[in-house]
Amino acid sequence: MKSFLSLLIAFVAINTELFAAEAGMPQLDPTYWASQAFWLILVFTILYISISKFYLPKIKDNLDNRENKIKEDLENANKFKEESEAKLKEYDLILENAKKEVLKIHFESKSTLDKDIQSKKESMEKEIEKEILKAQKEISELKKNSISSIQIISGSIVSNIIENISGDKLNESSIKATVEDVSKKNMNKFL
Numbered sequence: 001m002k003s004f005l006s007l008l009i010a011f012v013a014i015n016t017e018l019f020a021a022e023a024g025m026p027q028l029d030p031t032y033w034a035s036q037a038f039w040l041i042l043v044f045t046i047l048y049i050s051i052s053k054f055y056l057p058k059i060k061d062n063l064d065n066r067e068n069k070i071k072e073d074l075e076n077a078n079k080f081k082e083e084s085e086a087k088l089k090e091y092d093l094i095l096e097n098a099k100k101e102v103l104k105i106h107f108e109s110k111s112t113l114d115k116d117i118q119s120k121k122e123s124m125e126k127e128i129e130k131e132i133l134k135a136q137k138e139i140s141e142l143k144k145n146s147i148s149s150i151q152i153i154s155g156s157i158v159s160n161i162i163e164n165i166s167g168d169k170l171n172e173s174s175i176k177a178t179v180e181d182v183s184k185k186n187m188n189k190f191l
Contacts, residue, residue, distance in 0.1 A: 005043075154183070158175050
């Protein structure tokens with residue numbers, strides 16, 4: 001389009017001898033004013049029409065598209081912001097509930113463990129008490145049995161000592177009676 005217009009202007013200028021400068025400055029010569037006004041109006045009209053019909057609508061569309069895109073992006077950003085705030089509140093609520101649940105589970109497990117420990121402690125104490133009673137019975141029986149065994153051993157030792165010292169064998173029943181009498185007197189010391 002530009003090349004055609006340039007060609008047209010050059011052709012008209014050559015045919016009308018616009019390049020002639022006989023009178024000095026041809027653009028100031030009033031004979032050329034009509035043609036200059038015609039070409040001025042024609043060029044600026046073509047320029048105005050081409051700008052207003054081709055270039056300005058494209059620029060306006062681009063500006064409108066950009067403005068719409070910015071508005072849409074802002075709306076999306078606000079929507080995402082609201083969604084993220086809602087999700088954050090939801091997350092905080094879930095976190096709060098989880099903390100409460102953890103505390104509840106911790107308290108329940110602690111009370112259950114305390115009950116278990118207490119019951120096991122009581123059962124262990126009962127078992128220990130039973131074992132102590134059993135050991136005390138065994139000790140008392142051992143003491144009783146050991147006293148009779150000690151009496152028998154003491155009787156035989158005393159009879160051996162007396163026989164070795166005196167050379168005579170004494171009556172077993174008298175030795176036994178004497179050992180029993182001494183052990184009865186001293187029995188309270190050992191039991």
